[in-house]
Amino acid sequence: MRKKRWVPWVLVGPALLIIVLTTIYPLLAALYFSFHKYKLRSPPQFAIQIGDGGISIDWSLLTLDNYALAFNDSRFINSLQVTFWFTVISVALSVIIGLGIAVIVQKGGKLHTLTKVLLIFPFAVSPALKGYSWRFMLNENYGIYDLLIDSLVVKPINFLLSIVNALPFAEIPLVSESIVWLGDKFWALFMLAMSETWGWAPLIALMFVGALGSIDEQIFEAARIDGANRLQIFFRVTLPLLRPVILIVTMLKTIFSLKMFDQVVTMTGGGPVRATQTINYYIHQVGFVRGLDIGYASAQSYILVVILTVCAVLYVSLVLNRD
């Protein structure tokens, strides 16, 4: 029987249509807008005009000004830097803590199974709510995290320092018990990254648990017979075997970190000063809150796309070369 070539197209057609409408069209439209002076508060004047006489193009309306402006905009450059550091901190913390959790809960047993089930909950919390919760929990008067950090970290450290300071000539300043977490540029960015880690590390742990379970036990047995201790087994056997999963997890988390937006709005408002203004947050401010400058916001978005593409290509080629 002759194969009907149109059948596959009919089957994937609806999905393709949805992708074109929701992804391809906005992408192309944003690219088009990025070459125009287009603010929401006034009627746009686009280069391509469709009139009674057909389609005409007014080249004078196309401009590179939005791209030029971005490279002279200290706020945009700041947002690139903030996003970079946020990504580094949140990816590193999420992967390391996730791996640590996975190693602890990978063993069998009812308690471990229950723990694995519970691990998914932080990831299920909406990012905006996460931001509000963390802001509340970091409040120095009634925040549980502030209390925990003071009780479990700051006070013990100060206790030890006071013992050291009892020695002659020792004058080490005590750690402040009143750090305003969201009022300090470093701590605000760090806590923003922690709020992200809080949701992601458990999910990453579950991915690592799956990967750890797939490693043949005989490999560990062989390492033990060869005299390797636990640390050696972890660093020289487990980690290398987990490398593909670590790579996937790191890439996934990097993509999500670069998109950070919700918690910035609800937790820090981009502050203190501009310390937590990520790219997405800044683009949103430019496009929909402050100048309503869709042209400029689109140009910024495309600069981000270019940077991401370059990073991704470099990253992937580096990994492939090593392999």
Next chain:
Amino acid sequence: MTVVRKLMLLLALAIFLSLPFGAAFAQDVMDPATFGLDASKPYDGTHLKFLICCSTAAQFASAAAKGDEEFTAMTGISVSWGDLPFGSFQEQLYLEATNPNTEFDIVAFVDAWGTNIYDFLHPLNDFVEEAGIDWNDYGPAYQGAATGNSDTIYGLPFRGHPLLLHYRADVLEAVGMEPPATWQDVSAISQAIVDSGMDITPIAMQYGLNVDQNLFNWYSHLWGAGTDIFDENWEPSFNNEAGLAATEQYMSYLRDGYSAEASVAWNEQEANTELVQGRAAMFVGWWWMASRMSTSDIAEVAENAAFAPAPGWEGGDIASYGYLWPVGILKQSDSLDAALEYLKWLTHPITERRIVLDEEFVNNVAVRLSILADPEVNEFHNGLLEIASAVLANARTIPLIPEYTEIIPVLAEAINELATDPMADTQAVLDLAAEDVRFVMQAAGYYD
């Protein structure tokens, strides 16, 4: 006749006599003529969509409930209120107002945001005249905010806030001080509270960056010291000598230890919570927050809740920000006439008065001068509206130009930087902000 019988007869008589009056009152608010509405219901069946945030706020909840029950019965027009969180309200407002196919007819907007959507709002001048709306029943600050300080009325004042001093009467009494009339008095009282050794922070300020709320009291300082954001040529003037003095005074509450160190990250709700939970003695904020203090769970706070006009400047002006939410109609609306009918009812003094006297949704927010001066309303709210009226007499608007929404974050960040960096040079930070502001204005063509 027994005493019980006599009492029952009296009661029956009282009920009988009160019936006509009760019926008359009920008829008033259910009579279209009371509000100048068209009794023939020409828009029967029309459904209006109202873009607004926070519809659970007492004032809005009361208006929405009364609209469903009364306005719809009188006109046949139904109105559905949006309920956006405040955080996403501005963005949604812009997107809907600029959308040619928006489903919304009516919008409420914060004064500063309105500047970006003036071109999309139906001018209301003719409506105000034809409907006999007493425009002079709104104070100058609210008139300015509703018109963008122009001749065109873009919205009718709907929700407005003066800044009040919220304070603990017992604390001020303990240090033998009267409520501060000036910001310099605030410093003196704060020092007295510190000296007294009382376990309470003198004042809760909001220097955080969230939603730019760290500018509200800064404006009062600037205007009081005799300067403004711009001079008459639209050049930044907040960094001149008076601006520097104002900003130094504004930051002094933090730097002198009168406001908690954590206030560098607080928004107005968090600062107010310090007062409501008994950790601070003073707070200067919008009057809608007054009920939070007077209904505090901490008896000591609730019993000593007191309010006064926001402080002015020693030897200078008394001026503060009169913050307004006008309500307007989008040009895209297909139901302009029905929407105008709704505005007539929503902003009518009778409706406003009933909302502010509503015992189910307790709320003190009114915008008309006649309501602010109403003895019964003032009795219901312990004189709060008279205090507000005094503040509004000197209230001002912020610059109502579209570019100001781009300038606000520049200023808010400068204030936040001064708060979070104790080593920051105030003049240098203000100068840098002025450069950024100038850049925005230059790009908009103000200096051509």
